[in-house]
Amino acid sequence: MSSSTSTSQNPSMSSHPRLGRFILKAAVFAVGLGLCGALLGALALALAWPNLPNLSALTDYRPRVPLRVYTADKVLIGEFGEERRNVLSFNEIPDVMKSAILSAEDDRFYQHGGIDWLGVVRAMIANITNMSKVQGASTITMQVARNFYLSSQKTYTRKFYELLLTFKIESTLTKDQILDLYMNQIYLGHRAYGFAAASRTYFGKPLSEITPAEAAMLAGIPKAPSRFNPIANFSRAKIRQGYVLGRMKDLGYLTDAEYKQAMAQPIVLKSAPGTPAGGYAIHGEYVADLARQLLYGVYQDNVYSRGFNIYTTIKSGDQEAAHDAVRDGILDYTRRAPYPGPEETIDLPAGVENDPTKLDSILDSVQDKYADDEGLLVGVVLSAAPDKVVVARSSQEIIDVTNKNALKVIARGLVKNAKDKVKISRGSVVYIHKNGDYWEIINKPTVQAAFVSIRPEDGAIISMVGGFSFGDDQFNRVTAAWRQPGSAFKPFIYASTLERGITPATQVSDEPFTLTAEQTGSKAWSPKNYGNAYEPMLTMRQGLYKSKNMVSIRLMQAVGPKYVQDYITRFGFDRSRNPAVLPLALGAGAVTPLQLADGYAVFANGGYRVLPYLIDHITDSSGKVIMQAKPIVAGDSANRVVDPRTVYVMDDLLRGVATYGTGARVHRELKRDDIGGKTGTTNDSHDAWFAGFTPKLVGVAWMGYDQPKSLGSRETGGGAALPIWLDYMRYALKGQPQIPPGPMPAGLEKIDGDYYFSEFPPGQAVARVGLPTPNDVPPSTTPPPDAINNLVNQLTNSTTADRNGGTPAQTQRVQF
Incomplete structure (x- = not known):
């Protein structure tokens, strides 16, 4: 019986050794596999670690910082580059922004060593379940590694390198340093890199002024910048913002009351109607673009990533006043012009008002x-x-x-x-x-206008508006539009005659006349006064006040066109664009608004040639000054180009124009005695001008069509351009004391109420021009040598374009 029992138990007892051997073999295999895996991992680590990139990009962080352009009072007006970025130190980043990003991206950032293992396990389970590649669980440190060194491609190899880089970054930098890099480097849509740039891009404010609601919206963007930025999709951005605010409340960064307040706060994006493009505080687009062009000529494409800061001579208040004046002036003209009709008419289904979605x-x-x-x-x-x-x-x-x-x-x-x-x-x-x-x-205007003001003391450009809308048309008419100046050019003709013996009291014929084809060398010419209004005789002063064409032409005849052409180069005008022909007396040459302002600066500053300049200084990304302007300043005898007596008399004459003449509206509205100026209207009212000045400020306004055509038979410089000038000057001169004329220069005398040069006293000065009286030829004097007529090298003529249809100045007729 025992024998039988023993025999029946043998199979069971013999299976135990086999099971033990199987378990042992499996364990040995597992250990071996683990050792092999460890060895392979160690080998991979040994091979990969030395090949990891140097962390100098992190320890010596030098991001691609765009070119920025500022006004003289440090208001940002332009930013150029592929990446908008405002780099802040860790302490400059507000706590609410830090807590928002930690809540949204990595709430255990300060607890883990770079890798959130719980998150990794969750991601691995999800990947195995979904049979997908490595997903999720990225910490802030891992994102820094990816953003600086790796692609965003989701592969196991890239993930392995990301883990290694994460360990290396954590062992090299502090947590605060890592978070600082992340918050300055992360892409947040619309070319904005870093939260400081994003705050300006989306809300038009510095990061220091951010609210919890705005911080939460920005913190929600990194997950998917194209989907969650508020400009691209506001509704998605709001949903994501709500999630981030909820996380901030759960983690203790917000109280219940603060959470409710943040959820209820309206989000106002910077792109509200009427705000400058780009979220800037003022409209300085034409200024910023010109400054960019000037620096690009030196550094080429590198200018957009080296963090240069251009500080211009522009005053932010003046610039905004000029912008508003140009816009209002163009809209006022558009209201006066016949309404041209709607943009188009579409088929609008009946009752569609009752279907909001449709x-x-x-x-x-x-x-x-x-x-x-x-x-x-x-x-x-x-x-x-x-x-x-x-x-x-x-x-x-x-x-x-x-x-x-x-x-x-x-x-x-x-x-x-x-x-x-x-x-x-x-x-x-x-x-x-x-x-x-x-x-x-109101229809969108097709007419254009431009305005520029400069400081006559040294040529600094104070304001500049090159057109109605920079977004529609980047052509800067202040520097690049060559147009006929019309009667706004007459003061330079009059100034030339003063140094040849003509005085403000000289009597000049205002009767019409005709030059034969033989006299002109081409075809007969019969110039006319504006409105075909003539008088037998006017004094030179009266002729300027009333802007009489016959007077201006006869004065130029008296001294000679070639002499006048030579003389006007003292004011910076191009000889080639202002030929030595009689129509030049009516402003039939070509100037830009900036050139005309530069010319009037000579009258304003006492006779000195200054060169317009826009850039005051430039700094690099560290704030070091790498360029400082050194402008020519009025008062240096080396740059005197006009006799001080001539300037004194012209100042008196032009103040009279602004008080009694075609520009009398200036005195009537501004009630100042220290303003001189001149209107200008070209033939068929193609161009309307007003140029005016005080001893401290010169301004020029222009209006016209890019392809010249009539503004309207009743449109003049006094009606179209002067209102722009006045609107600007109301701001610029507010609170500024009036400046009386200076002392009369030596060699100038006032006799019987008018001025005479000492070498041309009554009896020797020219008494009459164009009138049937003998001895009317002016004394022969040698014109002074040409003065420098180059614009500042920042604003060379070679960089400008001509958008006036290319009509030669010699064949264009001008009428006032």
């Missing part, structure tokens, strides 16, 4: 085609009647245009028999504009 879809497509331009906003007409036009901007923004003045401007488009081109009806695409306290419909 209406918004239609409006979105229209606004994609016709962009808003500051205060000019695109809309579609829902209904139109002579007493009311209803315009939709969106299903939530319906605007009634009912103001009588506004309706009067567009009346020709509201009458029953209006032509299709100008008719305003349901579906018309129009621009609307808030004019004070009422809305108006």
